[in-house]
Amino acid sequence: MVPSGQLIAMEEIKRRAWQDLTFGLLDGWWRFSDSYRTDHALADKALWLKVLTDTGYGEIEFIGDGGVTADQSLSSVLIIAKGPKEVTSSPGVWVIAADANGTAEKIATELTRRNQRVIFANDEAAIEGVSDQKSAMIPTALEPTKRESWRSLLENLPTDIPLRGIVHLMALDGHGTTASVQQMTKDVTRGTSTALALTQGIADANAIPNDGVWFVTRGAQTLEQDSINRTSGELAGATLWGFGKVMALEAPHLQPRMIDLDPDPNADSDSSVVNELLFSDVESYIAFREDARYTARMIRFGSDSARLDLPDESEWCISPNVPDNSSATFQVKSQPRNSIQSGEVRIAVDAAGLNFADLLISLGAVENSKEIGREMYGRVLEVAEDVEGISIGQSVVGMGFGSFAPEMTTPAALVSPVPSGHTSTDLATLPTNFVTAELAFELTKLKAGERVLIHSGAGGVGFAAIQMALNAGAEVFATASSPKHAYLSSLGVKHIFNSRTTEFGGEILKTTGGEGVDVLLNSLTGEGFVEANLSCLSTGGRMVEIAKRDIWSEEQMTEYRPDVEYFILDLDAIKSDDPVRAGASLSRVISQLSSGELTPIPHSVWPLSEMHAAMQIMRDARHTGKVVFRMPPLVRGNIRENRTILVTGGMGGLGCAVAQWLADHGAGTIVLNGRRDPDSDANEVIQNLRDSGIDVRVEVADITDFAAVDALLAKIDADMPPLGGVVHCVGVLSDGAIENQTWKRFEKVLWPKVLGAWHLHQATRTKDLELFVLFSSVTGVVGNPGQSNHAAANAFLDQLAAHRRALGLPGQSIAWGAWSGIGEAEEQRQRVEQ
C-alpha cells in the first residue's frame, strides 16, 4: 500500500460453526501462522482494529456490522481504513544509473531516507550533500556504456540484503527539445547506449531485481496537445520506451518499467517517484505531470471521442447537433455549393481558428445562431464580378460564418490579402481576436500611460489585446487561471490576477493606490464579476464588454455607474451589419502584422476531424492562446499540385508505393531521396509517374549527412515549387536479441530514422508544410523480440510527431504492421522462406 493509501476490505468477522464445517475440510482454513490469529481463521472486529492500529492505519470504519448475528448467514462487513503517511519499506539495494543534473541524487537521497541502500553509479559518481547518509549511499564510478562495467558492479553488490531495483536516469542528461542534430546525437547516445550496456550487464551478471528495472525519462512523452511551445524535456528519452517494450518481451523477469517525469524539473516530486519504485503496481508506462500520475492505455480508434469522418469531396460543413445533456456534438452536413452573390468571394479554407463563440453556439447558449467557424486562412477560388482588389489564387485571411468547411463564401469586405513569411495556422489565429481587440481599443481610445485591465489574458483576444495595449504604451493588468500566470509574465504583463474569483477587484484597487484602471476589456461572466470590474474601474473609466451572455445592458450600467462609458462589442453583429467597418479593422491588423508590430497568437493545431476533442479542451479552459483547425490536405480531393513533396527512403519498397499514392492524390512534384541510384523496380515506378506528367526528381543523399540534406532542401527552394510535405520512409534493420546487440548496430538502425527526422523537423520548421509523415512501426508501440533498436527508433518517431503537433506543426506517425508483397518485411519473409 502506498503511503496514505486507502484500504477497502470485505471480511467475515463472526465465527460460525457452519463455516468451520464447510471450509474446515480445506487445509488452508487452518493454515494461519500469524501472531494475531491464535485459534481461528477469522479475525473479529476488535482484532481487526488492533491489527490496523498496530500497522499505522487510521480513520478505520466498519460498515454493515450492526445487524450481524450468529445465525445470519453470509453477512460480511466492509472495512475502510486509511494507510499510514509513512510506510517503512522492506530494506533492499537500489542501483541508480545516475544523471548529471541532480534528479538521481534527489531520488537516491529519498530512497536512503526510506530504509534503502543505494549504489549511485555514473561516470564520476560525485555526490554532494549526502554525507550524513554515507553508509546508505555508495557512490561508484564506472564506464556506463560498457556492459563489463555494469556486470562487475552487479556481481559485487552487498549480499546481506536483496537487490530490489535498478533505475536508469541517464536519458535525463540532454539538451532539450531545441537540441541541434549534433546535440540530439549525443543525447540519444547517452540515454540509449547506457541502457543497452546496463541491460546486457544485468544479463551477464544474472541479476534479478525484485522490483524491476526502471527507465526514467523527462518529457519524452507528449501527453497533451495543448502544451504550446514547450522547450523543456528530453525527447531523446523516447527511444527508451521502445527499447523497454522489447526488453519486456525478451526478459520479462526484469520487469522493465518506464516513468516519464514532468518536462519541467521544478515540477518534480521526489517522493512520487520513490513511491512508484517502492510500491509499484501493475502499471509499466507511467508519466508524472505536475501532481498528476498518468498511465498509458491503448484505445480503440474512435472510442475516446467521436472523430469526424470527413468526405473527400468539398460540399459539406461541420455543424453542431442539438446539445444533449449540455455537451456539444457535431456532424458533417452536406452543403451544396451555391453560386456566389454580388460582393462575395469563395475561399478554399486551409486553416480555421476556433473561438469561444463557436463553443457557446455548439452548446446552444447563443440564440438564433447555428453556424460555427468565424475566421479562416485560405486561397481565393472565385470572385464576384463587382469585387475589386482580390483575385483568384490569392492567399487571404478573412471572417465570416461557416469556416469549418472545405470552402466558404463571405463578403469580400471581410477578407484581406496576407504578407508572406507566416504559416497558414499562424495567419488563421488573427482575424477574430485581433479585430475584437483592435475595435475595443478604437472604441475606448486607449492612450499611452493609461491603465488597462484585460481579462482572460492567456486566451486569444487576451493575447491580441495585451500586444496592442503594450504597443500603445499602456500599463497592462491581466487575469488568467493560476497555471497560466507564468505565460502571462512571458508576454510582458506585470500585474497578474486570478480570473476564477472576484478578488481581482480589490487587489487591483490596492495595486493602483485606490485609483483603479482607465480601460477594461471584459470577457468574464458569473456572479459578482461585473461588480468586481466596476469596483476597480476609475471614475469616468471606459469598459468594453465582449462576453456573449449574462452581460449588463447599457441601461443597467447607466443606472449603476453613470460615469462609465460602456460599449457592448458584438463582432458577429458588426460583420453582418457593417462588414466594411470589420474589414477595415482587419486590414489595419494585417498591416501591423506586416510591419512587425504584431505577432500571431501561439496556438495548438488540430485536424478538423478532431473537433470534439479540441472543443472539450476549450470548454475545460485547458488551452493557452488559440486552437486552430487544419483542413486535411485531401479534403479538397487533392494534395496541392503546386507544392513539392519530399519522400526520404523514397526508392525503397514503401517509398515507391508512397510516390505512386501521392501522384494518385494530385501531387505535382515529388522528390525521391535515397542513398543510392534507383534499382530497376524503382526506375519502373519513376518512369511510369513521369509518363503520367508528374515531375519526379531523384536526389541521392544519405539522410544522416546533414549538409547534403540542407543542400537538397536548398535545391527544392531554388528550383522547385515550395516544399509542401515530407514523408520520412527511411529504415534499416539489424535485428538481434538485446544480449547479442552492439551499439554500432543500434546506430545503424537509429540514426537514419531518429536524426534524419530530427534534422528535417528543424530544417523545415519555418516552412508552411501540410504533411510531415513519419513511417514508424508497431514494434515501437508494443515491442517485438529481436528488434530493440528498431523499436527504439520508431518510439522516437512517434513522440516527435506528437511533439510537432503540440508545437502547432503538422505531424503524423504511422506505426505500420508488416506489409506484404513489397518492402523490407516482405524481403525478410522471403529470406526466411529460402
Ligand SMILES: NC(=O)c1ccc[n+]([C@@H]2O[C@H](COP(=O)([O-])OP(=O)(O)OC[C@H]3O[C@@H](n4cnc5c(N)ncnc54)[C@H](OP(=O)(O)O)[C@@H]3O)[C@@H](O)[C@H]2O)c1
Ligand atoms: N515494410 C514493412 O512491412 C514495414 C513495417 C513497419 C514499418 N515500416 C517502415 O516503413 C519504412 C519503409 O520501409 P520499407 O519496407 O520500404 O523499407 P526498405 O525497402 O528497406 O526501404 C527503406 C529505404 O530507406 C533507405 N535508407 C536507409 N537509410 C538511409 C539513409 N541513411 N539515407 C537515405 N536513405 C536511406 C534505404 O536505402 P538503401 O537501399 O540505401 O538502404 C531504402 O531505400 C521504414 O521506415 C520501415 O521501418 C515498414
